[in-house]
Amino acid sequence: MNRRHFLTTAGFVGIAACTGCLDALRQQLGPSSAGSTQPGTPSATIYANVSLPVPRSEFRRGAAKDAIPAITAPVFAADWSSVDGVLDDDELVIGVEVGDGTRAYPLAVLNWHEVVNDDFGGPLLVTYCPLCGGGVVADRTVDGQVYTFGVSGLLWQSDLVMYDVESESLWSQLLATAIHGPSTETELTLRPSTVTTWGEWRREHPKTQVLLPPPKSETIKGWQSRDYDHDPYPGYDGSERVGVGFNQAVDDRLHPKTTVVGVTADGVARAYPLDAVEDAGVVNDTVGDLPIVVATTNAGSLVAYVRRVGGKTLNFERDGDVLVGDGSRWNLVTGTAVDGPHRGTRLAHANDRSPSFWFAWADFHPETDLFR
Structure with a gap:
């Protein structure tokens, strides 16, 4: 399936x-x-x-x-x-x-x-x-x-x-x-x-x-x-229904089943919806004082990395199936530089939990910002 x-x-x-x-x-x-x-x-x-x-x-x-x-x-x-x-x-x-x-x-x-x-x-x-x-x-x-x-x-x-x-x-x-x-x-x-x-x-x-x-x-x-x-769990695809009726308060800024990756730092929480990130190609952002980069892989998976390397904050662009930053190309799935001056360097994950449905992120982060 x-x-x-x-x-x-x-x-x-x-x-x-x-x-x-x-x-x-x-x-x-x-x-x-x-x-x-x-x-x-x-x-x-x-x-x-x-x-x-x-x-x-x-x-x-x-x-x-x-x-x-x-x-x-x-x-x-x-x-x-x-x-x-x-x-x-x-x-x-x-x-x-x-x-x-x-x-x-x-x-x-x-x-x-x-x-x-x-x-x-x-x-x-x-x-x-x-x-x-x-x-x-x-x-x-x-x-x-x-x-x-x-x-x-x-x-x-x-x-x-x-x-x-x-x-x-x-x-x-x-x-x-x-x-x-x-x-x-x-x-x-x-x-x-x-x-x-x-x-x-x-x-x-x-x-x-x-x-x-x-x-x-x-x-x-x-x-x-x-x-x-x-x-x-068939029959739930695309439905706005959350669970089986106990969850009555759902943040309606997005469809409840929208996939988001969430990042928290310095008392700030921000969610990045899959569609918005795909449209942007690559997102260079800062959550609290944490500089991050968010993108999607070729398979459509959301990834978020810390874009600070050796005390330097990098800015990334996307080139096909890789990120490009500071003279190196970086693998989207692993966050590792595959060539250039940073070859072998690995970006740290910015998210400490996997992407999830929007309603779940919003339930646990009711004051979350939303990247659009």
Whole structure:
């Protein structure tokens, strides 16, 4: 099944959504220490005025605990030739790089399982919320202990709520923060990632490994398998409906399923819609004091990088499938200079979470600016 529509205005229906939280989230984010990936990148953010723990009354039950079975023992291969499924080049993946190694986590699997507990450059957590259309990758070590995460079946702010096996705390996926239980206020350290197509990711990383779907990979419930060639959330494409009726306050500046990449820095949040960035070709901007560049790859994926290199702020133009700046050409998918004086230099990610649907970004950033 072609899932490229994720990158335009389509969405995946969620099993439930949450309301009653927006009034408590009207103050802009403040920076925290978690989530910095490289010098010069913005840190992860947590809502300064959320009263933690979040009361149980603000969660919405969409499914039973572990009804969406998290992957706990992932298996990887060069492709899907060994499984009963098809991973087309235009299927979307979350890509992660550690040193010279790379792994791809297909949304065809994450749509059904939402959480992958991996060990790649250390204990790794790869998550995706089909309701919000957004992914978060983080270190799953908490206070020196490796945590195993599962899907609680609850939703908060229209977003996936995870739980950890060790403390039974509840975690907001997009905040990457424990919001109820013994670990409340603990933040996960975010790891950089890229959302693009399998074909584009593999072209740039020909030795990459890709996650195999269960039963090759094991889940928290043991043997589980789904029809990974099938979209589990049909009929929602292009709809303005958010969830199944709980989310009543939606920022109407954009269609709720518009794909945006969001950047936060110095108390400022800004969203960049896919169509606006495509029309611009390349966007050189500054969020707070952070100079960034935003563009789309050939496959239509949004990317955002910090355009400060060695203390110098670069201005970029687009030349076909590369960015051009300060005498070098830069790969759009990896942010790496492929020639010129900066050859081998890599731009830091400006976004610490993947692109998501507009309504989800606006829910968690109600004071966001909007690039048009």
